[in-house]
Amino acid sequence: xxxxxxxxxxxxxxxxxxxxxxxxxxxxxxxxxxxxxxxxxxxxxxxxxxxxxxxxxxxxxxxxxxxxxxxxxxxxxxxxxxxxxxxxxxxxxxxxxxxxxxxxxxxxxxxxxxxxxxxxxxxxxxxxxxxxxxxxxxxxxxxxxxxxxxxxxxxxxxxxxxxxxxxxxxxxxxxxxxxxxxxxxxxxxxxxxxxxxxxxxxxxxxxxxxxxxxxxxxxxxxxxxxxxxxxxxxxxxxxxxxxxxxxxxxxxxxxxxxxxxxxxxxxxxxxxxxxxxxxxxxxxxxxxxxxxxxxxxxxxxxxxxxxxxxxxxxxxxxxxxxxxxxxxxxxxxxxxxxxxxxxxxxxxxxxxxxxxxxxxxxxxxxxxxxxxxxxxxxxxxxxxxxxxxxxxxxxxxxxxxxxxxxxxxxxxxxxxxxxxxxxxxx
Amino acid sequence: xxxxxxxxxxxxxxxxxxxxxxxxxxxxxxxxxxxxxxxxxxxxxxxxxxxxxxxxxxxxxxxxxxxxxxxxxxxxxxxxxxxxxxxxxxxxxxxxxxxxxxxxxxxxxxxxxxxxxxxxxxxxxxxxxxxxxxxxxxxxxxxxxxxxxxxxxxxxxxxxxxxxxxxxxxxxxxxxxxxxxxxxxxxxxxxxxxxxxxxxxxxxxxxxxxxxxxxxxxxxxxxxxxxxxxxxxxxxxxxxxxxxxxxxxxxxxxxxxxxxxxxxxxxxxxxxxxxxxxxxxxxxxxxxxxxxxxxxxxxxxxxxxxxxxxxxxxxxxxxxxxxxxxxxxxxxxxxxxxxxxxxxxxxxxxxxxxxxxxxxxxxxxxxxxxxxxxxxxxxxxxxxxxxxxxxxxxxxxxxxxxxxxxxxxxxxxxxxxxxxxxxxxx
Numbered sequence: 001x002x003x004x005x006x007x008x009x010x011x012x013x014x015x016x017x018x019x020x021x022x023x024x025x026x027x028x029x030x031x032x033x034x035x036x037x038x039x040x041x042x043x044x045x046x047x048x049x050x051x052x053x054x055x056x057x058x059x060x061x062x063x064x065x066x067x068x069x070x071x072x073x074x075x076x077x078x079x080x081x082x083x084x085x086x087x088x089x090x091x092x093x094x095x096x097x098x099x100x101x102x103x104x105x106x107x108x109x110x111x112x113x114x115x116x117x118x119x120x121x122x123x124x125x126x127x128x129x130x131x132x133x134x135x136x137x138x139x140x141x142x143x144x145x146x147x148x149x150x151x152x153x154x155x156x157x158x159x160x161x162x163x164x165x166x167x168x169x170x171x172x173x174x175x176x177x178x179x180x181x182x183x184x185x186x187x188x189x190x191x192x193x194x195x196x197x198x199x200x201x202x203x204x205x206x207x208x209x210x211x212x213x214x215x216x217x218x219x220x221x222x223x224x225x226x227x228x229x230x231x232x233x234x235x236x237x238x239x240x241x242x243x244x245x246x247x248x249x250x251x252x253x254x255x256x257x258x259x260x261x262x263x264x265x266x267x268x269x270x271x272x273x274x275x276x277x278x279x280x281x282x283x284x285x286x287x288x289x290x291x292x293x294x295x296x297x298x299x300x301x302x303x304x305x306x307x308x309x310x311x312x313x314x315x316x317x318x319x320x321x322x323x324x325x326x327x328x329x330x331x332x333x334x335x336x337x338x339x340x341x342x343x344x345x346x347x348x349x350x351x352x353x354x355x356x357x358x359x360x361x362x363x364x365x366x367x368x369x370x371x372x373x374x375x376x377x378x379x380x381x382x383x384x385x386x387x388x389x390x391x392x393x394x395x396x397x398x399x400x401x402x403x404x405x406x407x408x409x410x411x412x413x414x415x416x417x418x419x420x421x422x423x424x425x426x
Numbered sequence: 427x428x429x430x431x432x433x434x435x436x437x438x439x440x441x442x443x444x445x446x447x448x449x450x451x452x453x454x455x456x457x458x459x460x461x462x463x464x465x466x467x468x469x470x471x472x473x474x475x476x477x478x479x480x481x482x483x484x485x486x487x488x489x490x491x492x493x494x495x496x497x498x499x500x501x502x503x504x505x506x507x508x509x510x511x512x513x514x515x516x517x518x519x520x521x522x523x524x525x526x527x528x529x530x531x532x533x534x535x536x537x538x539x540x541x542x543x544x545x546x547x548x549x550x551x552x553x554x555x556x557x558x559x560x561x562x563x564x565x566x567x568x569x570x571x572x573x574x575x576x577x578x579x580x581x582x583x584x585x586x587x588x589x590x591x592x593x594x595x596x597x598x599x600x601x602x603x604x605x606x607x608x609x610x611x612x613x614x615x616x617x618x619x620x621x622x623x624x625x626x627x628x629x630x631x632x633x634x635x636x637x638x639x640x641x642x643x644x645x646x647x648x649x650x651x652x653x654x655x656x657x658x659x660x661x662x663x664x665x666x667x668x669x670x671x672x673x674x675x676x677x678x679x680x681x682x683x684x685x686x687x688x689x690x691x692x693x694x695x696x697x698x699x700x701x702x703x704x705x706x707x708x709x710x711x712x713x714x715x716x717x718x719x720x721x722x723x724x725x726x727x728x729x730x731x732x733x734x735x736x737x738x739x740x741x742x743x744x745x746x747x748x749x750x751x752x753x754x755x756x757x758x759x760x761x762x763x764x765x766x767x768x769x770x771x772x773x774x775x776x777x778x779x780x781x782x783x784x785x786x787x788x789x790x791x792x793x794x795x796x797x798x799x800x801x802x803x804x805x806x807x808x809x810x811x812x813x814x815x816x817x818x819x820x821x822x823x824x825x826x827x828x829x830x831x832x833x834x835x836x837x838x839x840x841x842x843x844x845x846x847x848x849x850x851x852x
Contacts, residue, residue, distance in 0.1 A: 034712075096712045138714045203665030220664050226715055235822035237702035238646050238729040238797030239629030242693060249703045250686055256679035267668060276663035277675045278715045280722070283707035285521045286460075288564045289652055289725040290798070291704050291824045299715040303664040371664030372716070396661035398717045 011115035011417060016410045018114040022107035023406065025051045026091060027099050035096040035400025039165065040134035040145065041069070041173035048091040052106055052131050059113050061129065067184035068149035069177055073129040075113055082125035083193035087112060090135035090146065090375060097136075098402025100200045104391060106131050108198035108413045115417045123420050130195070132375050139163050140170050141226050143341040147375035151382040152189025159185075194350065195379035195386040198412060200404050202372045206392030211366060212405075213412035215354050216388035219370040219377040220272070220303040221343035223310040227297065227336040234286070234294035246330025248296040249282055254328070258320040266313065273313055274303045274371060305343045305369055344377035350387035357419025363411070372397070389416065437541035437843060442836045444540040448533035449832065451477045452517060453525050461522040461826025465591065466560035466571065467495075467599035474517040478532055478557050485539050487555065493610035494575035495603055499555040501539055508551035509619040513538060516561035516572065516801060523562075524828025526626045530817060532557050534624035534839045541843045549846050556621070558801050565589050566596050567652050569767040573801035577808040578615025585611075620776065621805035621812040624838060626830050628798045632818035637792060638831075639838035641780050642814035645796040645803040646698070646729040647769035649736040653723065653762040660712070660720030672756025674722040675708055680754070684746040692739065699739055700729045700797060731769045731795055770803035776813035783845025789837070798823070815842065
């Protein structure tokens with residue numbers, strides 16, 4: 001699609017000013033640099049939710065929270081019998097994260113309301129700004145905590161997960177922020193409705209193609225080992241001969257290269273897969289330059305749109321570990337607990353509805369895959385008709401340099417605004 | 427050699443009881459477990475030196491310290507014109523180190539004096555118990571600090587090295603322990619004499635062969651990168667496609683496997699070499715399961731008895747880095763500062779003298795290589811006739827489980843006692 005200049009009408013101005021203001025407000029909150037750090041169920045995340053509540057109230061929306069602290073702000077539609085259109089994202093970040101992952105989607109939802117108010121548009125169905133808690137699974141080893149809690153899908157044992165920095169449970173952190181995990185477990189799940197999430201792409205596809213936004217048709221699922229270990233034998237670096245060593249770093253390097261080759265093979269067969277060893281720790285007080293390392297800890301994250309590919313990659317992982325343990329006596333891998341998030345197909349009707357709005361604006365956004373997991377995956381898994389709109393970004397994501405042009409986000413919001421103003425409902 | 431039972435005569439009893447008592451005294455001092463931690467130029471190291479001073483005084487020796495805090499305790503010989511025989515080791519440990527690395531050699535030297543006193547033997551040359559400071563280079567990035575200081579070979583700029591745990595300079599730590607780095611720099615180097623060091627082997631050679639002790643003919647030198655880094659590009663683990671990734675962990679794994687293959691090639695050509703990546707750190711606050719890692723820090727320790735092999739291995743390292751940087755755009759290695767310790771040949775005359783004592787005891791210890799660096803290497807480099815006696819150990823070294831049978835150490839001490847009692851001088 002070409003970069004058409006947009007007529008600077010009042011709704012467009014409202015969209016742009018809302019996006020700029022909301023991003024600036026939320027990004028004023030951080031534990032300190034580099035980048036932005038707002039942990040899940042931290043005071044900073046609660047503070048960011050309070051800012052959005054104030055924005056929603058200023059737009060005349062009625063505000064509520066559920067027992068997990070998810071925020072809902074409603075703008076009533078013309079037909080209360082229709083399933084509501086929820087729209088939003090999250091406000092927590094990874095440690096040393098960026099200025100857009102999460103907050104861009106919340107700003108976009110508020111911008112849609114501001115544009116409808118400005119244009120005097122009443123949506124056909126209720127429009128519910130939905131700000132989730134705790135989407136980033138780096139803090140608690142649980143996926144989509146807030147959205148799964150909102151959907152009645154958080155498990156009681158997941159409330160006992162420990163936050164990596166504080167060592168305290170999710171339930172304790174929820175209570176500390178004023179919420180009620182016991183009541184949450186007793187709550188009835190809501191009736192499925194519809195969910196729309198704007199988010200930066202996180203990958204480089206749109207940026208490389210020179211396209212401002214795209215429509216997501218599926219979200220990759222994940223198969224993860226967050227606390228895997230290699231056990232070998234400590235020895236003296238100058239005294240231990242090559243034969244007889246059980247070097248945890250060499251065994252790990254062997255696994256990394258084997259999984260990297262396996263990844264290439266999967267892709268060459270047309271399978272969708274990513275393989276990432278995101279954390280490696282052989283730097284404890286026991287590790288030293290003059291010691292053959294006897295221990296190493298690591299994370300492994302496999303993602304695919306196809307659950308059978310994840311399972312096949314997991315089988316390759318276990319075969320390679322068996323091979324390494326056989327070839328390198330004294331080496332033993334312990335993968336620890338496996339966690340998963342299911343791949344999610346998004347709603348063809350919602351995809352067509354967004355594409356219709358884009359066409360009215362003169363855009364032809366591509367259909368694409370989401371590599372990252374998102375709250376939209378939790379809503380889709382719970383039977384909600386869901387869709388995502390990706391905004392091009394650069395410098396990757398989950399890092400201080402996340403790049404996004406607010407004009408690209410505004411353009412995507414305009415497309416959805418055109419859809420809401422037109423046919424009104426997917 | 428066979429395990430002959432030893433007649434339990436008075437000198438043998440003195441050797442055994444001195445070894446047991448000194449090891450127990452020194453190993454009562456530690457920052458806390460696992461294992462033993464006595465940092466270089468710590469209060470604990472000074473306390474251990476004070477214990478040995480008390481032991482030496484009880485044996486009637488005259489005690490002095492140099493400006494770096496090395497301890498010298500002298501037992502006068504029959505012929506003051508002969509170069510003295512220095513004998514000792516160090517009392518600092520790595521973090522979470524073992525019960526024998528260093529302290530066994532100090533206990534052995536005291537045991538020799540106790541045996542000579544018990545048997546009424548006066549050595550031919552002065553016998554100088556020599557307890558060095560700061561042998562373990564994990565605390566300050568400088569090799570053989572204490573012995574090189576004693577030899578007038580510590581460089582002024584090395585006094586500015588920072589201790590890894592405190593961030594303060596070597597000079598500050600020396601002063602804090604009551605010593606005088608300025609006077610040290612002005613001191614005249616001593617005239618070369620002779621040096622004998624008992625030490626656990628640190629490797630598994632003697633243990634696998636079932637031999638209680640051996641005589642060291644050469645000490646491997648080292649070529650080290652203590653603070654090397656891989657720089658790549660941070661990205662989202664699910665969003666960044668395979669092509670275009672610059673994953674620091676994968677690039678590092680590529681280097682580890684390449685150097686492991688190169689090591690095998692060097693050995694197959696008969697070269698002496700060890701290759702160890704002892705520390706790997708990709709676990710900073712910026713690293714996460716859901717991020718392609720953009721940074722990794724590591725140590726590399728190359729050791730050989732032959733400096734030309736070290737240089738050839740370093741060339742292979744740089745070639746492999748160039749290959750990886752070419753094959754993986756966006757990856758850049760920074761090896762940081764290189765440090766070296768020179769390989770050392772020990773004294774054939776001293777080796778024969780120890781072997782003669784062993785023969786009198788009925789033992790035929792093997793000649794072997796030292797993989798670890800030792801103070802004896804610093805003395806040898808300064809032109810001292812030096813020798814080491816290795817004691818078999820198990821479970822490796824520089825770890826809490828370092829294993830050594832005090833009876834093996836006693837047997838080696840008996841051999842040297844026989845040498846001192848016999849011909850008297852190498």
